[in-house]
Amino acid sequence: MNEKTNVTQQEDSPARTDAALMPPVDVIEDATAITLYADLPGVPKDKLHLHLEAETLTIEGELDLEIPEGMDATHAEVSLGRYRRVFTLSRELDPEKVSAEFRNGVLTLRIPKAEHAQPRRIEVEVA
């Protein structure tokens, strides 16, 4: 049974085993939302993929550089062709209202908190 599940999982996502770069991120939380910034230099807009499934957020991108034909790489610090990073969201975040912006290789994701989870001031009544 277990073996079978493993096999099907692999078939679903062969890319999962491929090596990828881990993009650096900043995550900031304020009263109404969580904001995530990720550095994905070299990824054009059409090769950035964001998946939000249940409580899992996956950021994936493929590099596309203008490389002249027959170039020899003499020094490489960015040596893989893709980025990938996965985050687990918490329940109070509202996945329906995520907004994303991608500019100059920086992804900005704003994930608002569900209204019931936003801070409220509770009045203290004096009896």
Next chain:
Amino acid sequence: MYRALFSPDVFAELDRLQREMNQALEFSPSIRGLARGGFPAMNVGSTPQAVEIYAFAPGIDPASIEVNLEKGVLTIAGERASDLPDKEAKANVHIDERFAGTFRRVVTLPEDADPDKVSARYRDGVLHISIQRREAAQPRRISIQ
């Protein structure tokens, strides 16, 4: 037990190990370095016609990047603003990995690079500089008479 396992020295040891690995892999580093791990990360490639440099510097206004070429040394410098909130703001920073601040990286170019034929483009957060090689240095086919 816990304390012994995670003494701060572990990280110092990892740093040292990484430096030693780098040294062992790059056999003859240039006197000016080209050290790994700085910002922006750089890839350098070469073709018979040109030297291609890719600097991975996302989120920067291209007009604020300074690229200088002097005596065969290419310098890329600039500043990246932080996206983190002010200390007074009511916000928590959970992860802080992205580079912020001023940066400067230097590449020594091969002797045949022509300082008058340089082009630089910024696209998708990558600065691509290509420097043509001098024509005299390019391979030529010599016809036999």
